[in-house]
Amino acid sequence: MTIASSRPGQRDLAETPQEVREVQFAITTLGLGVAAVALAVGGPVLIVLGAGLAASDLFGVFASPVALMWLVVGLGGAGLAFSRDRRVVAIAVAATAVMVPVIVAGFQGLVPYSRAVNAFMSTGSLIAMLGGVALGVAAILAGFGRYGRMPTKRAREQAIAGAVLGIEAVVVGLTFLAFRTLGDPDRFVFHFFNVGILEGTGGVFLRGAINTVILAVVGELGGIVLGLLLALLALSKRAVVRAPARVYINFFRGTPLIWQLSVFYFGFSLGLGIRLELTIGPVQLSAAYVTAMVVFILNTGAYGAEVFRAGIQSIERGQMEAAQSLGMTYGQAMRFAIVPQAVRRVIPPLLNEFVILIKDTSLVVVLGLFPENYDLFTTAREGYSATFNASFFTAAALGYLVVTLPLIGAVNAVEKRLRSGLVTVTT
């Protein structure tokens, strides 16, 4: 039975002419709110990017071999998705394929940085901000003034949404206006969005992103194996088996990752001479880089152990009883009945741990890596040291988001699938 969401007097459709007017008023309010946000937020951003595009060699960017290959692959992928009747995916892929070169061109056009400042300070941008604030105030007054009189739930929600969008537009618009008049946009853009100073750093940032992903993937995969092992020990009915696992888990969860990195590298590697250099074929990995991987595995193992322990304990006791009643040993029951179910349940928390680890790999900045091992953050920090310009940090943030946002999306998708009952257990 669903919880009744409707009150007895609630209707879906307006009936009298007066009610029809109220419903139209609500739609108008929502439109006002949307327009206000579009002006206050979208206006200045589009004007700045537009200035970049106008000054850029858009045709040249699209005509470059890399962009053409990108477009062919992207649009081909979109066509493939469309042919398999996945239209939303197809549209998203196609839009990404076209928009990335456009954005790249827009950024290229924002050199020198003063072009962005001028666009932001232009009259057009001022009008957009003022207009956004004015429309926002109108939406707030209209929505909050009349929402109580709306005859249908839908109209009521539209009126409220319009008013809230109005608030958001006013807040952003006023912030922009205050920044224009009281702040120092020139200095801000120079230090945070200086595309010119980043020119030619694409290669090192890409290398940084690859190193970040390598460190995180190695740490996570190793940590999952170690974590499952520790969880099984921590779940033993014998205290003498549990104790060492608990000590390990609590130690690695209880000390800072930066402390662990420092002790393992400066203490063990440099101090005691236990140098974990690794040669895989033609690739030579420095002691600092390998030590970082080992520490990430050890650390993630401790957190992973707690995730697995919770997952295994969440499996109904009847499952173990059923397996053992069939003559399986405790080990067989764990391996074939309990752990496979637990693994499905811990996928979302493990992915979350992975997202956290991706960001935590930035702590390798304390180790003094060789340039070829720089992660995203170290790359940015080195760039900043050389130029005293924080735009490198902005670029690093974009790099982290490119990696983490799809993962966060994957976590939510997996959770939704698990919740939708793909692997539900009848009770």
Place this chain on the structure above:
Amino acid sequence: MSAPLVRLEGVHKWFGDLHVLKGIDLGVEPKEVVVVIGPSGSGKSTLLRTINLLEEPTAGRVFFEDTELTDVRTNLNRVRAHLGIVFQAFNLFPHKTALQNITMALDKVLGLDDEEARRRATQELDHVGVAHKADAYPGQLSGGQQQRVAIARALAMRPKVMLFDEVTSALDPELIQEVLDVMKRLADEGMTMVVVTHEMGFARTVGTRLLFLDEGRILADGQPRDIFHNPDNERIQQFFSRIL
């Protein structure tokens, strides 16, 4: 009379301060269908679960044939393969199909090869009337179908005794009969069974022996007919007057 398959001697069970079983002595002969009834909280399920040592007795001894299960030197896993049990909550493995639920133990415990395990699993599914659902996951089956798969899973081990722990209590009323029918057929085929149930019709018609349990003690032990028609104990009379 042949030797009992299952024997309990002076079994006591404490859960903390709660004295659930207060000295149970019981022998189950081959081909007997022992039905255990009694008010809730009387220790019926605990008694049943003590037979395959899912509950370890606090005191007393449990035997299967000549093996003492309460002896720590006994390999419980080996003995349990001969003691099938079916639970109220089915406890099928939700990540395995009906067929795989059955073949898992055939493979891992009995060491049958794939083909033999599949053959035996299909045969048992057919036996309980759900062969057409072999490739369905438990979540795609009705309660009655799940419980019949669970029975097939236990039977595939070729147990010498089958234990049933309130197997119809979690089922919708219209699904109960299909499970009871399977159990009745098993009894007719000569399976030794111990059945904890609230189904009095089943107790009367299928049971060859009835135990009435109350507050951890066996109050009556005899022919179902006699106990139903002439309950000589006041507690038993009271129980019947409430449920019949």
